[in-house]
Amino acid sequence: GKRQLQNQLVIGARNMFIQTQDTPNPNSLKFLPGVKVLDERQTMDFPNSSDAYCSPLAKLLFRIEGVKSVFFGPDFITVTKVDEEMDWKLIKPEIFATIMDFFSSGLPVLNDVKPNADTEINEDDDETVRMIKELLDTRIRPTVQEDGGDVVFMGFSDGIVKLKLQGSCTNCPSSVVTLKKGIQNMMQFYIPEVM
Structure with a gap:
């Protein structure tokens, strides 16, 4: 295999x-x-x-x-x-x-730039944001990366999680819809604050 x-x-x-x-x-x-x-x-x-x-x-x-x-x-x-x-x-x-x-x-892949690691938990993240980031990191990003893309956390306010899709996920209509639905369902299931 x-x-x-x-x-x-x-x-x-x-x-x-x-x-x-x-x-x-x-x-x-x-x-x-x-x-x-x-x-x-x-x-x-x-x-x-x-x-x-x-x-x-x-x-x-x-x-x-x-x-x-x-x-x-x-x-x-x-x-x-x-x-x-x-x-x-x-x-x-x-x-x-x-x-x-x-x-x-032997050249470096990146020159001194920070890649996306925005799901790292910061001191000032509240409990809900921490849970969202953890969920993204453990359940959602691995699946999306499997498909050749990623999901970037852009923020959370008024019950709405803002995410940005990248890589192969940006232009395929089918995956965007199923992805959004899937992420939304999972978030709502684990985190009641998410609308």
Whole structure:
């Protein structure tokens, strides 16, 4: 199964084994390089090339024609292509080569920027916000990251939780609806303050 494959990964300049996984969005593909991309639980979103200034890897990926957005998770890179017309067969080899060259270069994935870890609990979070963040971290983000995206906590007021979807989740209508419903139901179930 998948587990076994993971254990056979050998990292070397040229024999890196990158796996791909489909996401709910046909225009987004998840690349698993078999090495750490970011720290555990961290993600970073690059909706367009101007956001990539802080990441040498994202910059390189945006140079590939047909790449619309890039998203990093702890152990994956989600690449979203411009549209259905653009065939994965055309850009996948370039993405593979770029990821391989980058990881064998030893450059940092990010230059001094804090990735999304906004579910870290702060001193001044009240009980409800703490519970929301904990729920996001333990139940919701892992599922969404599995699909090549992430959910960012933007705030909580008047019974409404503000979240931002990133990565493969931003453009697929089906997942956004099911995701919102699922998150809402789970939040309401565990946290009565959430409307």
